Amino acid sequence: DAGVIQSPRHEVTEMGQEVTLRCKPISGHNSLFWYRQTMMRGLELLIYFNNNVPIDDSGMPEDRFSAKMPNASFSTLKIQPSEPRDSAVYFCASSQQGASQPQHFGDGTRLSIL
Amino acid sequence: GESVGLHLPTLSVQEGDNSIINCAYSNSASDYFIWYKQESGKGPQFIIDIRSNMDKRQGQRVTVLLNKTVKHLSLQIAATQPGDSAVYFCAENVARGAGGTSYGKLTFGQGTILTVHP
Numbered sequence: 001d002a003g004v005i006q007s008p009r010h011e012v013t014e015m016g017q018e019v020t021l022r023c024k025p026i027s028g029h030n031s032l033f034w035y036r037q038t039m040m041r042g043l044e045l046l047i048y049f050n051n052n053v054p055i056d057d058s059g060m061p062e063d064r065f066s067a068k069m070p071n072a073s074f075s076t077l078k079i080q081p082s083e084p085r086d087s088a089v090y091f092c093a094s095s096q097q098g099a100s101q102p103q104h105f106g107d108g109t110r111l112s113i114l
Numbered sequence: 115g116e117s118v119g120l121h122l123p124t125l126s127v128q129e130g131d132n133s134i135i136n137c138a139y140s141n142s143a144s145d146y147f148i149w150y151k152q153e154s155g156k157g158p159q160f161i162i163d164i165r166s167n168m169d170k171r172q173g174q175r176v177t178v179l180l181n182k183t184v185k186h187l188s189l190q191i192a193a194t195q196p197g198d199s200a201v202y203f204c205a206e207n208v209a210r211g212a213g214g215t216s217y218g219k220l221t222f223g224q225g226t227i228l229t230v231h232p
Binding site for chain 2: 004031033042043045048056091093095096097100101102103104105106107108
């Protein structure tokens, strides 16, 4: 079975550029989560969707960050303009709806902003 | 300058020993708990979960124990192997929030680094 698929795996770009991270959740999962992981702060939840609708975006650090889920099989996290402090590993996870369902993670996008 | 970051607990064991990784959770309303394993360069991988109506659950070489009285969770790994070396995270969930559902939102612990020596 295909797991959560993220692209790209690595992204290196200069500050000020727009960055778009992509995620394909596991088929049949209707909750999707975006996380950021750094040495300083560990794993942070940025935003999550249920049935393609954003439920809680309180973890999004700034207006430079935005996320969309146009359909059940695709989500994007966009940073515009990017800054060096955005450098981190960004993970996408998905789960089935309902109480007590584990999230399944992709292998992340390692983002470096120069 | 000196780098500042999270100081994760560490556990070093010999191959073949049993490992116990501990986690204290904060929300007494949490009713679902998960252990994840994260290897270098990969995302967290689901290991085992437990609901609050249980105090023990066993998987393949792993056992999770839940003590709700003191809000403590532990992961036991039997006959630890070098391939078990990773960072281990506990996570908690409140299945029913104020609005009726939490949609599976998890709160993660900081993690424990497990190193297994051959």
